[in-house]
Amino acid sequence: MAYTPQYYPGSTSVGINRRKHMSGNLEKLRxxxxxDVVAVMGHRAPGADYSSTHPPLKEMGEPDCPIRQIVAxxxxxxxxxxxxxxxxxxxxxxxxxIPYWRSYWGAINCKGCDPGxxxxxxxxxxxxxxxxxxxKAQYDSEMTDVALCSMRGCTVHGHSLRLEENGMQFDMxxxxxxxxxxxxYAVKDQVGIPLDRKINLGKPMSEAEAKKRTTxxxxxxxxMCGKVGARKYDEAVDALHHMWELRSKWGFRPE
Amino acid sequence: xxxxxxxxLFVRALNKxxxxxxxxxxxxTEYKRLGPEQNARKREFMEYAKKLEGKRGMTGYNxxxxxxxxxxxxxxxxxxxxxxxxxxxxxDDLHFVNNPAMQQxxxxxxxxxxxxxxxxxxxxxxxxxxxxxxxxxxxxxxxxNHAMPGAAVVQEHMVETHPGLVDDCNVRVFxxxxxxxxxxxxxxxxNINKMFPEDQAEALKAAIGKTSWQAIHVxxxxxxxxxxxxxxxxxxxxxxxxxxDAYNMCAGEAAVADLAYAAKHAAVLxxxxxxxxxxxxxxxNPGGLSFGFLADMVQTSRxxxxxxxxxxxxxxxxxxxxxxxxxxxxxxxxxxxxxQYATAAYTNDVLDDFCYYGVDxxxxxxxxFAKAPKLLDTxxxxxxxxxxxxxxxxxxxxxxxxxxxxxxxxxxVLAAASGITSAIASGHSQVGxxxxxxxxxxxxxxxxxxxxxxxxxxxxxxxxxxxSYQSDEGNPLELRGANYPNYAMNVGHQGEYAGISSAAHxxxxxxxxxxxxxxxxxxNPGMVFDWADVRACFGKGGAREFRAAGDRSLVMPAV
Numbered sequence: 158m159a160y161t162p163q164y165y166p167g168s169t170s171v172g173i174n175r176r177k178h179m180s181g182n183l184e185k186l187r188x189x190x191x192x193d194v195v196a197v198m199g200h201r202a203p204g205a206d207y208s209s210t211h212p213p214l215k216e217m218g219e220p221d222c223p224i225r226q227i228v229a230x231x232x233x234x235x236x237x238x239x240x241x242x243x244x245x246x247x248x249x250x251x252x253x254x255i256p257y258w259r260s261y262w263g264a265i266n267c268k269g270c271d272p273g274x275x276x277x278x279x280x281x282x283x284x285x286x287x288x289x290x291x292x293k294a295q296y297d298s299e300m301t302d303v304a305l306c307s308m309r310g311c312t313v314h315g316h317s318l319r320l321e322e323n324g325m326q327f328d329m330x331x332x333x334x335x336x337x338x339x340x341x342y343a344v345k346d347q348v349g350i351p352l353d354r355k356i357n358l359g360k361p362m363s364e365a366e367a368k369k370r371t372t373x374x375x376x377x378x379x380x381m382c383g384k385v386g387a388r389k390y391d392e393a394v395d396a397l398h399h400m401w402e403l404r405s406k407w408g409f410r411p412e
Numbered sequence: 413x414x415x416x417x418x419x420x421l422f423v424r425a426l427n428k429x430x431x432x433x434x435x436x437x438x439x440x441t442e443y444k445r446l447g448p449e450q451n452a453r454k455r456e457f458m459e460y461a462k463k464l465e466g467k468r469g470m471t472g473y474n475x476x477x478x479x480x481x482x483x484x485x486x487x488x489x490x491x492x493x494x495x496x497x498x499x500x501x502x503x504d505d506l507h508f509v510n511n512p513a514m515q516q517x518x519x520x521x522x523x524x525x526x527x528x529x530x531x532x533x534x535x536x537x538x539x540x541x542x543x544x545x546x547x548x549x550x551x552x553x554x555x556x557n558h559a560m561p562g563a564a565v566v567q568e569h570m571v572e573t574h575p576g577l578v579d580d581c582n583v584r585v586f587x588x589x590x591x592x593x594x595x596x597x598x599x600x601x602x603n604i605n606k607m608f609p610e611d612q613a614e615a616l617k618a619a620i621g622k623t624s625w626q627a628i629h630v631x632x633x634x635x636x637x638x639x640x641x642x643x644x645x646x647x648x649x650x651x652x653x654x655x656x657d658a659y660n661m662c663a664g665e666a667a668v669a670d671l672a673y674a675a676k677h678a679a680v681l682x683x684x685x686x687x688x689x690x691x692x693x694x695x696x697n698p699g700g701l702s703f704g705f706l707a708d709m710v711q712t713s714r715x716x717x718x719x720x721x722x723x724x725x726x727x728x729x730x731x732x733x734x735x736x737x738x739x740x741x742x743x744x745x746x747x748x749x750x751x752q753y754a755t756a757a758y759t760n761d762v763l764d765d766f767c768y769y770g771v772d773x774x775x776x777x778x779x780x781f782a783k784a785p786k787l788l789d790t791x792x793x794x795x796x797x798x799x800x801x802x803x804x805x806x807x808x809x810x811x812x813x814x815x816x817x818x819x820x821x822x823x824x825v826l827a828a829a830s831g832i833t834s835a836i837a838s839g840h841s842q843v844g845x846x847x848x849x850x851x852x853x854x855x856x857x858x859x860x861x862x863x864x865x866x867x868x869x870x871x872x873x874x875x876x877x878x879x880s881y882q883s884d885e886g887n888p889l890e891l892r893g894a895n896y897p898n899y900a901m902n903v904g905h906q907g908e909y910a911g912i913s914s915a916a917h918x919x920x921x922x923x924x925x926x927x928x929x930x931x932x933x934x935x936n937p938g939m940v941f942d943w944a945d946v947r948a949c950f951g952k953g954g955a956r957e958f959r960a961a962g963d964r965s966l967v968m969p970a971v
Contacts, residue, residue: 249813250439255860274868276819276861312479316861317817318487319441319810327443329486330479349480374858376807381858382800385418390796397857398792401850401875405788408876408885 164261166392171379174372178258181266183298186359193356194293197308199346200241200285207285209237231269233284240271243292244280244347245306246313248326251367251378252305254295258372262300267291278313296358299370303341304361307333310347324361333358417772418801425760426811428500429490439810443487448475451489453502490815492759495729496722499951506759506950507751508742512960513953514733517941519632519962521683521709521734522640522696525647526929528679529585529624532655535670542659546595549585552658553600556583559650561631565657578631580961582938586627588620602627607935608714612923619928626651627933632940632962641694644682648675681929683709687895691744698739703906704890704926706731707914709934711944713923720781720836720918721767726946727914728828729758731907733950735894740903753903756821758947762812763825765805770798770833781919782839788846790838795830795847799854802826820863823871824904827851831912836919841889842878844912849874863904870902889913890926 164179165172177183192203201207211217214235219225247254254262256279260272263281270283270291281291292308295301304325309315309332318327323335330349336342336357343356362370374381374391383389426436448454454475461473475483493500508514529549536542559565561581562573586602587593593601604613604620628647635643652672656663674680685700687693693700712726732754741750757763771781774794778784784794806813806822816822830851835844852871856862862871877898880886885897890913892899894906917925924931934943940961942949952958 249859257856257860273865274861275864276823277817312482314487314817317813317819317822319439319814322440322442324440327487330482349482373860376804381803381854382796385801385804388797388800393857394796394854397853398796398850401853402788402792404873404875405846405849405878409879410882 164265166396169379169391170369171372171374172391172393174253174370175258178254178300178372179261179265181262183300185297186299186301187297187303189293189296189356189358191289191293193343194296195289196352196356197343197346198241198243198289198292199310199348199350207233207236208239210239211237213237231284231287233287234269236284236286238284238286240282241285241288242280242282242310243288243295243308244278244310244313245295245301246278246309246316246326246328248305248315248320249317249373249375250305250320250326251364251371251373251375252316252326253302253362253367253370253372254300254306255373259295259300262295263291277316278309302362302367302370303333303358304335305367308347310349312349324364335361417769417776419765419768420805421761421765421768422805422809422812425493425495425762426809426815428493429760429815430488430811434811436809436811445486446488447483447485448489450485451502453504454484454489457504487814492755493761494947494951494954495725495758495761495764497945497948497951499948499955501951501954503752503755505954505956506755507748508733508737511950511953513941513949513958514737516632516953516958516960516962517730517943517946517949518698518734518738519635519960520629520934520939520941520943521698521701523630523632523635523643524683524933525628525630525643525696526681526933527626527628527647527651527675529626531674531679532651532671535667535674536655536659539667539670540659540661542661546592548658549595550597550600552654553583553585553597555658556626556650556654557581557600559654559657560628560647562634562650565653566663573631574966576966577633577962577964580938580940581629581631582936583626583628584936584938585624586620586932587622587624588617589622589624590617592622592624602932602936604932604935607932607937608923609717611921612714612717615923616928616932619924620932625929625933627936629936629938632960633964636962639694640683640696641686643696644676644680648672651675681927683930684893685895691895691900693743698734698743699894699900701734702891702893702926703731703910703913704888705893705930706734706910707890707917707925708927708930709943710914710946711931711935712946713914713918713931714935715944717918717921720915720921721764721771721832723918724832724836724911724915725758725764725767726944728763728832728907728911729946729950730943731910732757733907735906735910736903739894740901740906744901750903753818753820753824754907756816756818756825757828757904757907758950760815762805762816763828766798766802766825766829767832769801770794770829771836773797774833774837778837781836781921784837784843786838786840786843788843791830791834791843791846791850794834794837795850796854798830798833798847799826799851802829803855803858818863819859819861820867820904823852823855823863823867824908826855827871828908828911831908832915835912835915839916839920841913841916844915845889845909846875846878848908848912849878867902867904870898870905874898889916 165175259279260274263272273280315327332345561578564570682695736754831844831848834847
């Protein structure tokens, strides 16, 4: 019998969505062309050659190493690509993904990547052609809503701010905009350099859809601790209490 | 029912910030993108920069170089209310460079040294056969308050400091011996009976006993030109010269070395420990300042003992400014970002609201301050409740979330409220610390985000150091400090840890947290900074109502 990892506790939609994000078994909602993903990332012009930091591994004459024999290199590593990044900002107002779950998704499902988790942004670094593939996977899947999530290399401010009146996440650099046709368009790349054309990212989720797909616990969505005066802890809290208690006791070690 | 504990203290501040008619619960808004011109202080900066253009002959402040031409102010630039006060200032006014009260707070620490008198008196009496009486002590103190600011007492043709530049310098003595205290001239005495409530005075005097001490504050201008490491040297030199004068000693005799040794080493209490070479600071610099010492420096405990939350939050404010803004934000790093992190803990009554909620909840449950069992279960129950309450406020009031727009700010505030509540409820700082770390984990679990990278490092592994007493891993929280291994790099923590240290003792109604000498020394009415009301003093500094010491304008041409 094949083992199915139990990534996360809880039977609420948040618990279920969190498990789904970690498993990588995500619904594909859109198909943004590769060239458009590359343009928004802003590291190379679409169609341009990849810059490399070393020759292809096959030409390098690698040392005799059992680990290298076991682990096949990623396409980017095999080609000698430089390491680049994509960084996401997810609104606290029911964006589907949240920083730690983007990181868990990356660490579990993306080979050769280096996720970094902060409060207002989440970065994954990898060889360039690999990170392009990982970024497209994030863009296309239910991890991303194009109004509540955006790629921001710098000046990421916005995750905790009220939404714009049209439901878009605030962005100081206004890298995306809501079109009159109801589609969201990218007009600048990750670091705010204007694109030479608007890129159609598609329609945003409805509020109900975002609430259904989100991984964030919130009192006005799925609460983690019930409410004031009527506490009811999610299974995730019970699991966390257990972990916290064991860590605390382990540190005591009176012997 | 916990509902009754909800006070929503922050709503008033939010109304002041966002305007009375603002929908504080609305999750959407129109961003007007009015730029820096919307803010009075930014306008002042721009106007002043224009004046400087000709004088400097090169470019300087220009908010339009920000983010490739997109200046600050794409969202509303809101002011800050100093918690527990009526002061409302601009964010810029809380950067320590713009706030003379914050500078003075730090100056007051590093210019202070406590030196015992008893060892010197023994040398005088036993080795030199001198008589030491209350009269000779008063005479000595008169000479010392002439000499300590930088004046000569023994030699001819000496240079001296201008009294107007060093008028903040003073030395007062204190003792646990009421009989001796009665004999000291009032102007030279820190009168414990007068400065502290009766029960605290008795506890302090019992701890200090018959010993006598000098609370020495060298001139602010000296430590601003040198650093905290100079304080013991400056004071020791003037102490020795004063002994020579007051007791008619030979200036060159070997007994002077005993006095110098006492003044520099044997009878000295520095405010903070020397740091290792990689952080390269002498004693009396902020990195070596323990949380317990800072808790004792802050004097709110003697003027508002019945309100342990207020006591703790003034310690948090002092620590946030000193450890975050000045130590980590300037000595160790640099720039402006640290102010933004730190202000969350002492502005807009947010931490106040969360703490009062928690402490009222705990009082109901356990029957008063420091009555809860000193157990992990106490931290578990209280931190879970307080953290959940705080997160719910951020969710119910989007402008509150917007105010604490960085995860590190929210993490500090939620964890501090959880820790302070647990510490006040149990009267135990380690239970408070356990509450802090549980809050961090719960916060991260709920929202899937915490603070910046450092929070991952420090706070997710942190529970293991709470109850560890092995030297490199743990310590009672009061004895940890800015240079404790896991705390040495992380903004948004150290002031709060000092607050939790204070909370355990203010919950127990203790007269002091760690050291009675520090507590009494900082009650000296000659301090320039107001150590009893830290947040109001920061407000005065921000409102340009505070006059700091160490000003050089007396000896410079007028602007």
